[in-house]
Each structure stands twice: as C-alpha cells, then as structure tokens.
Amino acid sequence: MVQVHGRGIKKYLREWIVELAFQTPARSSKLDPYANQLTAWLVSDQRKSRKERRTAKLMHADLVKLGYDGSYERVAAFVRASGIPGPASRSAASNRGASRFE
Numbered sequence: 001m002v003q004v005h006g007r008g009i010k011k012y013l014r015e016w017i018v019e020l021a022f023q024t025p026a027r028s029s030k031l032d033p034y035a036n037q038l039t040a041w042l043v044s045d046q047r048k049s050r051k052e053r054r055t056a057k058l059m060h061a062d063l064v065k066l067g068y069d070g071s072y073e074r075v076a077a078f079v080r081a082s083g084i085p086g087p088a089s090r091s092a093a094s095n096r097g098a099s100r101f102e
Helices: 006-015 032-046 056-065 072-082 090-095
Strands: none
Touching (some): 056 072
C-alpha cells in the first residue's frame, strides 16, 4: 500500500485538470423567429413602471398565441440574457426584503 500525503494529492489533482477544448456549434432556436418581437416587448416595457411590466410568463403566453411552441425556460433565458431591465427573476424578487424566521 502506498501512502501519500493529502497536500500531494491536491497538487497532482490540480495539475491534472484539463480544460475542454470542444465548443458547441451555433444552433438555431425555436425562439429565433420571435426574438425581434420579444426584444420589442422588453424595450417597450422598460419605459413602464415595475408593476405595469409584463412578466416572462406573460410574454411566453403571448408568444404561444403567436404560434411559438417552445418552452417557457427558453423565453426566460432570453429575457435574462438580453440585459434589458425587465421582469425580475422570481427568486430575486421574492427574497428581496424578506426575512425567514425559524
């Protein structure tokens, strides 16, 4: 049995970390045909007060009415990635100012 000190193991593990060189190819999304509409909604909602803005769920429902058959998660990811201040994420909005007592 070989005995190795913990620091030695950490050192060798750090040296063996390999960065993945594979890059995923650019793919089209079901949301691509609706990206302009979604961006227009985000820009128009930017001028409205926080209470008057559309949520990502409402945007998804409106896109479904226009023929979008993709998931809500893709719409929410698009809204987050857009960088346009708009619908806050549910977790950030619900945790703001809230205290949990146990």
